[in-house]
Amino acid sequence: MGGMAYTILVADDEPAIRTMLEVILSADGHDIVAVPDGKMALEFLKEHTPDAMLLDVKMPFMDGFEICSRVKRIKRLRDTPVLLLTGFDDDQTRDHAKLVGADDIVYKPLSGKNLRGRVNQLIEARRR
Template sequence: MGRMAYTILVADDEPAIRTMLEVILSADGHDIVAVSDGKSALDYLREHTPDAMLLDVRMPHMDGFEICSRVKRIKRLRDTPVLLLTGFDDDQTRDHAKLVGADDIVYKPLSGKNLRGRVNQLIEARRR
């Protein structure tokens, strides 16, 4: 019996990173919805409830912190795992991520295997 296919929202303003995330995550058979900014992410979330979200911390219009804090205030989305994607491995970023309720932080450059494991683990933990 294989893994279930999940829907994962990916928001990153860099096309190369979006593509890389799509390739990494779709390797497990997941459906990836990729958007280029925070506004598009929120537009998608108005109508849909993904199984997980991967949000870049730095994006135009609205950053990953802001999207995460909004998502965690919406009952329907509150339990959806949010992973923040950042190039900054520092206390300030970690503290801010905790403050907005992020479930995990993923640091660039990405390790595909590590990322897939963490995403699947977070989703499956919520499913139990």
């Protein structure tokens, strides 16, 4: 591999999924910051600019859609790729994701290889 090591923010309220995402994404040597809810995601984003974000759509305090729409309104974070994570593969979810400016949607159950490829692709596209 030997690509760059990126910082990826992962927000999901299910510990098992957080752990799985950390394992999948750190396989490429990335630094993963995993938080259990939207409030903590925003706290982290106040101080840091990650290379990508993976946000669960359904979380306590604030859902992934809401975080994404806030992120896209902040100049410093606007170009950071946001992937929304959801168990719902339907038009409503897709439309909502588009509306808030998400860069991609990842459906559960996750395919690790597919996810790693998409995350790396989105980050690298932004860096060109």
